[in-house]
Amino acid sequence: MKVCFVCSHLWPHSYGGAERRYYILAKELMKRGHDVVYVTYDYGESEIPLATVGPPPRLYDEKGRRRLLPALEFGWKTAKLVEKLKCDVVDVTVPYTTALFMKPRSFVLTYHEYWGKYWEHYFSKPLGTLAAIAEKRLLRKAVLVITPSKLVANRILSEVGTVKVAPVPIGLNPDDYAKYRGRSRDIDVTMIGRFTYTKGWWRLIEVLRQVDKPLRVAVVGDGPLYNEVTAQLEKLHHEVHSYRKASEEEKLELLARSKYYLNLSDAEGFSIATLEAILCGATPIVLDTGLNAAVEIVEETGCGYIAKNLREIAEQVAKETSTCTPNISGYTIQTFVNNYLRFLGELQTMRVNA
Structure with missing residues (x-):
């Protein structure tokens, strides 16, 4: 064919x-x-x-x-x-x-x-x-x-x-991600995506403002809002590292070192980054907007959290994560x-x- x-x-x-x-x-x-x-x-x-x-x-x-x-x-x-x-x-x-x-x-x-x-x-x-x-x-x-x-x-x-x-x-092929698992979790929160309004970067700023505990945060991506968003992130009391031109290898290394991966998009038809976060051992937190299909990944793999609002996310990222063995038979x-x-x-x- x-x-x-x-x-x-x-x-x-x-x-x-x-x-x-x-x-x-x-x-x-x-x-x-x-x-x-x-x-x-x-x-x-x-x-x-x-x-x-x-x-x-x-x-x-x-x-x-x-x-x-x-x-x-x-x-x-x-x-x-x-x-x-x-x-x-x-x-x-x-x-x-x-x-x-x-x-x-x-x-x-x-x-x-x-x-x-x-x-x-x-x-x-x-x-x-x-x-x-x-x-x-x-x-x-x-x-x-x-x-x-x-x-x-x-x-x-x-x-x-x-x-x-x-x-x-x-x-995806789980074997491709096996080498990343088991890294030291020295990053509290990672978020990956194009820097546009629909990807929820302003929500990330609001979540971090609600967390009193200083966190180590990694943001990965590029786009028209990059300078504006990163400037606001740098004003917070958290340690924020921005990776504008990260390679795929670098992105996966960051996920492997992360405790939590956040998906705060207005809408997602799917989210490869959320699935990769799970395969790398990070715990995803997905905001349920009603239009975010990353919720399905959390539900079907059995790993991660589905949040209804930003307060729930802020409370969760201040806590330690627990390990999870995902069911990826459908992915x-x-x-x-x-x-x-x-x-x-x-x-x-x-x-x-x-």
Whole structure:
């Protein structure tokens, strides 16, 4: 089977969850004998066969929002390129605009978060309203919508209606993280993510203000709010270390040394960092906003805490952690790839019988 993945980002040239998911999946499919082509910008060399549409432009504005015109241009160019590649399956993800220029039911959509009315906060009216309408139409246009969590799948079914949706959480190889476990826990709290409003950095500042006990804190990531947030963190009575350009190895080392990992996002379709924290032996604390699918990871692995408010988090991080043996049967690479292929197999059967 020839599978074409379409994404504007490419791991490890960038470090988002969408490209990380595709990178893992593409490599595993190739091991199983499938042909894979990754359609993206020209970032440079990759272990995955690439089809590119030129160098990447500036993708985000000064507020960290996706720039619309480059996203639309990427969609149009990649749709034309995919048509020439003659793929058995076209799997489209971020920024999803490729699907706008493809025929209905000719593609799979891997959809990481359903935003709905949140688009009006992201872009403001009337553009945000139009984006919310386009989101529903795009989802209905796909032959299959793959989501990284049950939460996203249920939101789509509730808000969009008659769409074929398949939740397929990402999987990781526990053996890759075994060497990190057992480190000395000399960091009290770590938080990782892009420095944007939706990732909850202001919540971290508020949590730390409520903790009287001096803590050692590590923050990892980059983004438009980096300077503003780190300046506020440095004013606190805690020892805060910022890692703006941490490598994957450095990030995992920090998680292995951490007592707690915080996920304070407004919304998460999934959270690879939360799963990696568990595999590295850190205890995750996830804020339950109603839109944060990292809650599912805590529930299903049996490790970590789910908090309803910031006070609960502040009280917990002041305490010592306890060890936990996670149940990761639902988050292995084998489970991930098997579930993905199962749904693609059902899709191919539907096409043959149509």
